[in-house]
Amino acid sequence: MTTASPTIDVADYILVGGGLQNALILLALAARKPAASILLLEREATLGGNHLWSFQARDVPDSAWEWMEPLVEYCWAGYQLNFAASSRWVAGAYRSLSSEHLAQIVAQTVENKTNIQIMTHAAVTRCDPQRVTLADGRIFQGRLIIDARGPDQNASRRGGGYQKFVGLECQLRQPITMNAPLLMDTRCPQYDGFRFHYVLPFAPDRVLIEDTYFSNNPTLDVDTISVNIIAEAGRLGLAVERVLRSEVGVLPMPALSTFHPRNEGVLHAGYAGGWFNPGTGYSLAAAVRLAEHLSTVALEDVYGKAWRQLVRKMRIQSHFLAFLNLMMFGLFHDKQRAKLMERFYLVSDDVIHRFFAMDSTALDMWKIMWVGAPWTPKGRSKRATAPQ
Numbered sequence: 211m212t213t214a215s216p217t218i219d220v221a222d223y224i225l226v227g228g229g230l231q232n233a234l235i236l237l238a239l240a241a242r243k244p245a246a247s248i249l250l251l252e253r254e255a256t257l258g259g260n261h262l263w264s265f266q267a268r269d270v271p272d273s274a275w276e277w278m279e280p281l282v283e284y285c286w287a288g289y290q291l292n293f294a295a296s297s298r299w300v301a302g303a304y305r306s307l308s309s310e311h312l313a314q315i316v317a318q319t320v321e322n323k324t325n326i327q328i329m330t331h332a333a334v335t336r337c338d339p340q341r342v343t344l345a346d347g348r349i350f351q352g353r354l355i356i357d358a359r360g361p362d363q364n365a366s367r368r369g370g371g372y373q374k375f376v377g378l379e380c381q382l383r384q385p386i387t388m389n390a391p392l393l394m395d396t397r398c399p400q401y402d403g404f405r406f407h408y409v410l411p412f413a414p415d416r417v418l419i420e421d422t423y424f425s426n427n428p429t430l431d432v433d434t435i436s437v438n439i440i441a442e443a444g445r446l447g448l449a450v451e452r453v454l455r456s457e458v459g460v461l462p463m464p465a466l467s468t469f470h471p472r473n474e475g476v477l478h479a480g481y482a483g484g485w486f487n488p489g490t491g492y493s494l495a496a497a498v499r500l501a502e503h504l505s506t507v508a509l510e511d512v513y514g515k516a517w518r519q520l521v522r523k524m525r526i527q528s529h530f531l532a533f534l535n536l537m538m539f540g541l542f543h544d545k546q547r548a549k550l551m552e553r554f555y556l557v558s559d560d561v562i563h564r565f566f567a568m569d570s571t572a573l574d575m576w577k578i579m580w581v582g583a584p585w586t587p588k589g590r591s592k593r594a595t596a597p598q
């Protein structure tokens with residue numbers, strides 16, 4: 211897969227950064243534009259980093275399943291939420307994939323394709339509209355440069371807070387019968403903002419347990435939290451035998467949208483380009499939409515009418531979600547934040563799925579504001595349905 215020096219003279223697409231966003235773009239282009247020449251440049255030795263990406267029922271539009279299907283590593287029928295005063299089952303596929311799986315699917319896709327080349331250990335220092343410069347001085351020409359170098363490049367601080375977490379993939383001492391994710395269990399000591407446990411059951415004896423905080427600060431004591439996860443696992447009915455893998459995330463949840471795409475030149479994609487959900491810090495849904503766009507329009511139309519429509523739609527969603535962060539991190543603290551989250555999950559499954567997919571309608575937005583508003587009658591929390 212890795213090439214020391216590409217043989218493509220002028221690539222149609224140069225993808226800078228081999229993380230989630232550009233891997234999705236590569237897969238979509240390979241499916242829809244099999245003759246397009248693509249050069250992907252990744253600084254590290256492998257693609258994808260160290261992540262477990264999860265996504266909800268509507269995050270992937272129907273049209274994208276053609277190329278997204280192989281990426282699904284785990285799939286469950288829905289997920290459970292347990293709050294202090296209520297619980298809730300949300301129906302609709304919940305899916306996950308690991309970085310290793312993503313890298314493997316990309317490798318299979320590009321195998322024997324001379325028009326797609328991947329260079330690892332290729333640190334890019336500069337992206338210009340039609341050329342890319344590497345740290346070692348090499349320059350590559352491309353018709354469209356797509357810069358998706360990840361969250362570190364999105365340095366602008368836009369208020370709000372953070373979704374921060376430590377996740378441990380654990381081997382269990384005794385098998386469990388849990389057959390769906392526990393998206394939120396807030397029945398744990400609350401501190402550092404709003405806190406909850408998140409559990410993904412990969413196999414009867416293997417789970418991911420995450421300790422997550424919606425906090426006003428990015429500080430994360432990874433060692434202490436890791437110890438706490440194992441100590442508190444018993445509360446969730448999990449006996450940890452050993453830790454297989456760990457992941458850490460500090461995802462900005464900005465109070466002002468960072469989504470300001472330009473209509474020319476280098477295309478800033480992925481997290482760095484603001485293509486993420488400010489209300490969750492997750493980016494898969496937005497990344498898929500961008501990949502869909504790029505794979506369905508001609509190179510010369512990348513910034514055409516379809517682009518303007520997509521940007522307009524995403525901008526509205528991004529501003530709405532950032533506004534929710536402004537409210538949550540500015541006005542709701544400690545127990546109020548936990549209550550707010552519980553009330554959010556009073557809305558219907560469809561409204562929840564559209565919220566995650568950045569596809570909320572005006573009515574959805576009104577409903578979300580209504581359940582979150584402090585003046586909403588408290589009795590409404592009884593409407594949460596019982597767990598399955």
Ligand SMILES: Cc1cc2nc3c(=O)[nH]c(=O)nc-3n(C[C@H](O)[C@H](O)[C@H](O)COP(=O)(O)OP(=O)(O)OC[C@H]3O[C@@H](n4cnc5c(N)ncnc54)[C@H](O)[C@@H]3O)c2cc1C
Binds near residue numbers: 260261263335359494
């Ligand atoms: C631990 C964790 C878990 C997450 N879980 C989810 C989830 O479940 N669902 C979800 O939707 N989102 C999730 N996110 C948020 C978001 O989806 C990820 O951050 C996602 O990886 C962002 O995709 P990206 O392509 O923009 O950036 P990245 O995936 O970070 O990719 C950027 C790539 O660019 C490379 N790079 C950086 N600088 C250079 C350079 N100078 N030259 C060449 N290459 C360079 C990096 O090595 C990296 O491979 C998670 C984030 C984290 C940190």
